[in-house]
Amino acid sequence: MGIKIGLTYTGYEHKHQNYLNWLKGDDDIEIIELAVEKNNAAAIKDCDGLVLSGGIDSHPRFYGGPMDYPNKPEEGWHTERDLFEKHLYEYALEYSLPVLAICRGLQLVNVLQGGTLKQDLGTLNETHKAIEELDKEHSIDVYKDTLLSEIVTVDTGKINSAHHQTIDKLGDDLMVNCIADDGTIEGAEWKDKKGKPFLLCVQWHPERMYKLRLQDTPLSKNIRNRFIVEIIKSKSEKNESH
Helix, strand or coil: CCEEEEEECCCCHHHHHHHHHHHHCCCCEEEEEECCCCCCHHHHHHCCEEEECCCCCCCHHHCCCCCCCCCCCCCCCCHHHHHHHHHHHHHHHHCCCCEEEECHHHHHHHHHCCCCEECCCHHHHHHHCCECCECEEEEEEECCCCHHHHHHCCCEEEEEECCCCEECCCCCCEEEEEEECCCCEEEEEECCCCCCCCEEEECCCHHHHHHHCCCCCCCCHHHHHHHHHHHHHHHHHHHHHC
């Protein structure tokens, strides 16, 4: 297969490893760690796809939100990471790299597309926010006639949850593809997919659903497999055009 996937560094080695294990599986896949600490944004030029990983809240400046809100990062935001990943995302769009955006990644894509965030879910954190590193678990409803529906082939399913923010105003050119029972937006994708690279954004963590014994469910397995298929297809099309 011989494909290379750029993976943004989530900030924690053990969490990063979950992405490596999930993305690589048993296939011939090289994962390139993209990290502001490494100052290696140029490495995206060697990648066939991009995964925007989870992690710390995006800085409110990117969506005009107030600086003070419940559960804001105790250590402060990481604006350098936001800008670093903004560059990677824009490169991926310009050069038609498939993009998979997870948790923080979904939120970042939404604000880069001109959307806003609910800065804290308040009482809904009981359903969505992890306790230390113990993910919550809840169901989602998948919207029909969406890319996500096509990929996972189910109308509903259980996912893990570890977030206290989510999409508020939807970004330009995006559409919602699934919601939680309480109405929280759990996924997004291109509204009009013509002429655009593959983009799937999910609020949960498919790379670590194994912790809840959900790794073989379509909401984890199918997402990973389709992302790989899209990368192979994209790479093949580029080779044919050269």
